[in-house]
Amino acid sequence: MRAALVGVDFGAGDFNAGLEELSLLAQSAGAEPITTITAKRGSPDPAYFVGSGKADEIGLACADGQIEIVIFNHALSPAQQRNLEKRLNIRVLDRTSLILDIFAQRAKSHEGKLQVELAQLQHLATRLIRGWTHLERQKGGIGLRGPGETQLETDRRLIGERVKALRARLEKLRKQHETQRRARGRSHTFSVSLVGYTNAGKSTLFNALTKAGVYVADQLFATLDTTSRRVYLGAEVGNVVVSDTVGFVRELPHQLVAAFRATLEETIHADLLLHVVDGASPVRMEQIEQVNLVLKDIGADHIPQLLVWNKIDAAGLAPAIERDEAGGIGRVFLSARTGDGLDLLREAIVEAARRAPGLRHLFGADAGADGDYALVVGADDADGDADADVEALLAAESGVSDGISDSISDSKSDSKPTSTNVGSR
Ligand SMILES: Nc1nc2c(ncn2[C@@H]2O[C@H](COP(=O)(O)OP(=O)(O)OP(=O)(O)O)[C@@H](O)[C@H]2O)c(=O)[nH]1
Numbered sequence: 001m002r003a004a005l006v007g008v009d010f011g012a013g014d015f016n017a018g019l020e021e022l023s024l025l026a027q028s029a030g031a032e033p034i035t036t037i038t039a040k041r042g043s044p045d046p047a048y049f050v051g052s053g054k055a056d057e058i059g060l061a062c063a064d065g066q067i068e069i070v071i072f073n074h075a076l077s078p079a080q081q082r083n084l085e086k087r088l089n090i091r092v093l094d095r096t097s098l099i100l101d102i103f104a105q106r107a108k109s110h111e112g113k114l115q116v117e118l119a120q121l122q123h124l125a126t127r128l129i130r131g132w133t134h135l136e137r138q139k140g141g142i143g144l145r146g147p148g149e150t151q152l153e154t155d156r157r158l159i160g161e162r163v164k165a166l167r168a169r170l171e172k173l174r175k176q177h178e179t180q181r182r183a184r185g186r187s188h189t190f191s192v193s194l195v196g197y198t199n200a201g202k203s204t205l206f207n208a209l210t211k212a213g214v215y216v217a218d219q220l221f222a223t224l225d226t227t228s229r230r231v232y233l234g235a236e237v238g239n240v241v242v243s244d245t246v247g248f249v250r251e252l253p254h255q256l257v258a259a260f261r262a263t264l265e266e267t268i269h270a271d272l273l274l275h276v277v278d279g280a281s282p283v284r285m286e287q288i289e290q291v292n293l294v295l296k297d298i299g300a301d302h303i304p305q306l307l308v309w310n311k312i313d314a315a316g317l318a319p320a321i322e323r324d325e326a327g328g329i330g331r332v333f334l335s336a337r338t339g340d341g342l343d344l345l346r347e348a349i350v351e352a353a354r355r356a357p358g359l360r361h362l363f364g365a366d367a368g369a370d371g372d373y374a375l376v377v378g379a380d381d382a383d384g385d386a387d388a389d390v391e392a393l394l395a396a397e398s399g400v401s402d403g404i405s406d407s408i409s410d411s412k413s414d415s416k417p418t419s420t421n422v423g424s425r
């Protein structure tokens with residue numbers, strides 16, 4: 001589908017990098033960007049987002065019939081989108097819809113699909129409601145029982161019912177995740193989540209890390225698109241669980257963040273976040289900020305974070321560990337592609353695991369001091385079933401079970417590891 005891209009420069013951030021990202025997003029959604037139209041404004045025009053003169057310029061660019069869709073690098077109000085479509089006589093997509101569409105295309109698991117559907121319906125619902133009030137105004141409040149309104153009311157009711165059903169279904173799945181996490185908590189397997197801006201190299205790093213371990217077991221512990229594997233990191237720490245998850249983008253639609261809460265909760269409950277950064281990107285600092293915003297949004301900003309400065313091969317840097325003022329590891333420079341610096345990252349994870357509270361008992365030096373298993377069970381264990389906990393722990397330590405083997409059996413479609421990638425390649 002041939003597309004015209006539209007970006008408005010409000011004088012904030014790196015405008016060109018933003019347009020480049022839009023182009024990648026559009027391609028990820030299956031569109032083919034043909035032309036880009038830019039404008040400079042102080043604030044959005046209420047009717048068309050751009051000025052009416054600029055709107056006509058966009059119309060002119062589409063006049064020869066080459067362009068099939070116009071994609072804005074911004075969130076448009078329902079009215080702006082409608083006005084533009086009327087004036088240009090062509091389909092107009094905003095950034096939110098574009099991202100939702102990519103999610104819809106990429107979601108593979110049952111839960112992922114439910115989450116995307118919920119987000120899309122909620123997005124649609126706001127448009128239907130506003131469309132209705134718009135009509136209401138046109139008719140001056142008279143003749144409101146007309147067929148148009150009735151249809152809209154029916155649509156809204158159906159959407160409302162579906163949203164309710166989806167929420168209930170997702171809540172049930174969320175509870176299952178929680179049960180699973182508690183089981184995992186008992187065995188105190190140190191868990192590491194890869195987070196980061198889309199395209200930073202999380203999946204590449206995930207594969208490099210998990211393949212490199214002496215002992216690797218495939219594990220899918222979330223039914224959505226979080227893939228996890230156990231990685232053996234030496235005698236001292238033993239196994240850690242590493243998870244690869246959905247990437248973040250600037251202005252991640254809030255419906256999506258809300259709908260993907262269950263997926264992101266795996267991130268919230270990690271012991272350590274590996275924040276993967278594309279060290280070769282000119283806008284890496286902005287991306288780090290964006291990722292931290294999303295992490296704050298989902299309540300994961302309190303988790304210890306290690307910045308993984310990836311793609312040093314492209315940035316011309318050497319593998320290194322950089323310590324912060326307190327002596328803790330702040331950044332690891334590596335290349336997931338060439339494998340340079342991976343050993344440093346493994347060291348850094350071992351060091352973080354060693355420092356993690358509540359995990360010390362697993363390690364030789366502290367086991368004697370802390371002594372008993374009561375401490376091992378952990379503060380977040382609500383059911384008080386200490387015997388079972390000790391059993392689980394012993395089983396875990398002897399390698400019989402690590403507590404994540406009771407995977408969720410929500411649907412047949414969830415039986416294979418899958419992953420959703422948001423964004424661009
Ligand atoms: N030069 C270079 N490229 C890399 C490196 N690591 C990853 N890449 C490339 O970066 C692109 C994105 O890599 P992914 O691993 O898919 O990134 P991701 O963070 O999982 O992306 P999303 O799943 O979309 O969020 C791919 O083209 C990789 O080949 C690296 O160390 N050096």
Ligand SMILES: [Mg+2]
Pocket residue numbers: 202203204245247420421
């Ligand atoms: Mg990925």
